[in-house]
Amino acid sequence: xxxxxxxxxxxxxxxxxxxxxxxxxxxxxxxxxxxxxxxxxxxxxxxxxxxxxxxxxxxxxxxxxxxxxxxxxxxxxxxxxxxxxxxxxxxxxxxxxxxxxxxxxxxxxxxxxxxxxxxxxxxxxxxxxxxxxxxxxxxxxxxxxxxxxxxxxxxxxxxxxxxxxxxxxxxxxxxxxxxxxxxxxxxxxxxxxxxxxxxxxxxxxxxxxxxxxxxxxxxxxxxxxxxxxxxxxxxxxxxxxxxxxxxxxxxxxxxxxxxxxxxxxxxxxxxxxxxxxxxxxxxxxxxxxxxxxxxxxxxxxxxxxxxxxxxxxxxxxxxxxxxxxxxxxxxxxxxxxxxxxxxxxxxxxxxxxxxxxxxxxxxxxxxxxxxxxxxx
Amino acid sequence: xxxxxxxxxxxxxxxxxxxxxxxxxxxxxxxxxxxxxxxxxxxxxxxxxxxxxxxxxxxxxxxxxxxxxxxxxxxxxxxxxxxxxxxxxxxxxxxxxxxxxxxxxxxxxxxxxxxxxxxxxxxxxxxxxxxxxxxxxxxxxxxxxxxxxxxxxxxxxxxxxxxxxxxxxxxxxxxxxxxxxxxxxxxxxxxxxxxxxxxxxxxxxxxxxxxxxxxxxxxxxxxxxxxxxxxxxxxxxxxxxxxxxxxxxxxxxxxxxxxxxxxxxxxxxxxxxxxxxxxxxxxxxxxxxxxxxxxxxxxxxxxxxxxxxxxxxx
Ligand SMILES: Nc1ncnc2c1ncn2[C@@H]1O[C@H](COP(=O)(O)OP(=O)(O)OP(=O)(O)O)[C@@H](O)[C@H]1O
Ligand SMILES: [Mg+2]
Numbered sequence: 001x002x003x004x005x006x007x008x009x010x011x012x013x014x015x016x017x018x019x020x021x022x023x024x025x026x027x028x029x030x031x032x033x034x035x036x037x038x039x040x041x042x043x044x045x046x047x048x049x050x051x052x053x054x055x056x057x058x059x060x061x062x063x064x065x066x067x068x069x070x071x072x073x074x075x076x077x078x079x080x081x082x083x084x085x086x087x088x089x090x091x092x093x094x095x096x097x098x099x100x101x102x103x104x105x106x107x108x109x110x111x112x113x114x115x116x117x118x119x120x121x122x123x124x125x126x127x128x129x130x131x132x133x134x135x136x137x138x139x140x141x142x143x144x145x146x147x148x149x150x151x152x153x154x155x156x157x158x159x160x161x162x163x164x165x166x167x168x169x170x171x172x173x174x175x176x177x178x179x180x181x182x183x184x185x186x187x188x189x190x191x192x193x194x195x196x197x198x199x200x201x202x203x204x205x206x207x208x209x210x211x212x213x214x215x216x217x218x219x220x221x222x223x224x225x226x227x228x229x230x231x232x233x234x235x236x237x238x239x240x241x242x243x244x245x246x247x248x249x250x251x252x253x254x255x256x257x258x259x260x261x262x263x264x265x266x267x268x269x270x271x272x273x274x275x276x277x278x279x280x281x282x283x284x285x286x287x288x289x290x291x292x293x294x295x296x297x298x299x300x301x302x303x304x305x306x307x308x309x310x311x312x313x314x315x316x317x318x319x320x321x322x323x324x325x326x327x328x329x330x331x332x333x334x335x336x337x338x339x340x341x342x343x344x345x346x347x348x349x350x351x352x353x354x355x356x357x358x359x360x361x362x363x364x365x366x367x368x369x370x371x372x373x374x375x376x
Numbered sequence: 377x378x379x380x381x382x383x384x385x386x387x388x389x390x391x392x393x394x395x396x397x398x399x400x401x402x403x404x405x406x407x408x409x410x411x412x413x414x415x416x417x418x419x420x421x422x423x424x425x426x427x428x429x430x431x432x433x434x435x436x437x438x439x440x441x442x443x444x445x446x447x448x449x450x451x452x453x454x455x456x457x458x459x460x461x462x463x464x465x466x467x468x469x470x471x472x473x474x475x476x477x478x479x480x481x482x483x484x485x486x487x488x489x490x491x492x493x494x495x496x497x498x499x500x501x502x503x504x505x506x507x508x509x510x511x512x513x514x515x516x517x518x519x520x521x522x523x524x525x526x527x528x529x530x531x532x533x534x535x536x537x538x539x540x541x542x543x544x545x546x547x548x549x550x551x552x553x554x555x556x557x558x559x560x561x562x563x564x565x566x567x568x569x570x571x572x573x574x575x576x577x578x579x580x581x582x583x584x585x586x587x588x589x590x591x592x593x594x595x596x597x598x599x600x601x602x603x604x605x606x607x608x609x610x611x612x613x614x615x616x617x618x619x620x621x622x623x624x625x626x627x628x629x630x631x632x633x634x635x636x637x638x639x640x641x642x643x644x645x646x647x648x649x650x651x652x653x654x655x656x657x658x659x660x661x662x663x664x665x666x667x668x669x670x671x672x673x674x675x676x677x678x679x680x681x682x683x684x685x686x687x688x689x690x
Pocket of ligand 2: 420421422459535
């Protein structure tokens, strides 16, 4: 019983710290602003209205009730609002706010007053940790409620999957926050913890992006190789047929044309040989670090159930094709993009989250160990 | 007499081979005011922090309130005032006290009642709604004392409680400590202001460079070292001259280790010499004398420089 009294007191202390720094309100205010901007997008019979009808964009595809309008609206939520606002801007703000939780708590002179209590250090540690996550959870909770209402109002989709953002963004945030806590516990400095976390975050982002691009490109190159090999086989059989029939000039032609694909295969294999060690290294690093990007992408995956048209089709224009037109050729970037999404969609959610949680548990374990053994 | 704290052979070595405690053993009896004295860096605060589980000892055995050192639940019965403490600056005095009370497992109702009483006790009732960060040093110290007493502890560990407190406050604190002791509580106090402890100290230990150099009750330590001071006016007899201290026309003679009966003939002789006796009083060895004696006992080089011992033990 008395442990709950202590837990509530520690949570309240975290809350007072955050409130005193006024950042809670600032972040909340910005969140509300973004959600209001989101709500201001509407659809009517002739197109899209922005800023509550202040401007209007004519469109024959995206209209009220059209499948594309649903894709666009939910897509804006998962791709922009979550991926850009919540995952970047709001997370940086949240990190700035919560970075001080451990260092200010461990300040010399203040920490003695807490560590000398009947409450065990493990309890204190986890309550403080959860306090930081609660900050994010509350912010995202209010935010998603707004998004849920907006989607219901604007496109008549009442999709509870929108609320998946609460656990997913909190999870995503916790991958970063554990690093923040570790550095905060070691250095007792808010600024160092914040900078180290940002560095770690950008590092993971870089690794993920590099891995995505590299492996998508490798796949594309491998496909080119197999295409060239097919072509080579075709030419070889053409040549063999021609030789058998005694048509020497045609056989010579086929043999001549074979040098093209042969050279192509050689060049590609060379490039592949050079890139593969890099990919192995990057994949090994990626194996250890948490899956920040993919965790958030899980939200998009769930929301897409509700879309007849995928966001990628919408963004690339594939969705606007008439059926009688000849199929358009996707450009290289698009192929790479689709390959990344394809590959990510193959990975089960439990693996993405599980792997990241193992990282988090390891970092937290280390932080707790230091927190426990430390002389204050 | 039951013991409140009994520790044996406490060692603490910090990083870089700073040997803050080198085998400290001591006993604090129940219902006493125990003074922990020692030069800067002797390891006093470290010892108190070890008792409060803030620092882990390298080696320790012993008990506090009958439980092994480090037993967390026991800390509910112990009040602690750290040296240089700082409160969360954004909290009001009342919020801070609620926070610490709750951490000690007090329920809200009990906290409210005790907070009112404690704020009144330290004279800070008018400041309960103000932020602790805006308080002066002495005001913060008063809140610190309120915090230590809040959960009605049996044992109090106070690390320099009068630091920054004004003279009136100091006297109030002193009276409070005596009152708390008379209620049956045990108080371990750590201070450099020996004159303040003089009248209230029951037991003491002097720590020098991580070792206890002198320990015991004040009576034990000072018995056999009592002195009599006889003050008189006028030119004293020759035989006494070399031992006297002249202070204008007033002269004193000190008679170490003397019994009241032994002093009588001397008084007679001084009077026979035509002097007027103005005062005869028994003086105990002061805490300062004890402190100095402890330094001498510890050895020349031990007591002369501040800070802990470093490197391997000789
Ligand atoms: N957390 C720590 N890390 C490293 N060394 C420490 C730590 N705390 C104390 N020390 C060292 O231990 C020794 C004893 O310090 P302590 O604070 O216990 O002294 P003290 O007796 O309370 O002195 P003072 O009278 O100045 O308060 C000092 O040499 C100090 O430098
Ligand atoms: Mg000290």
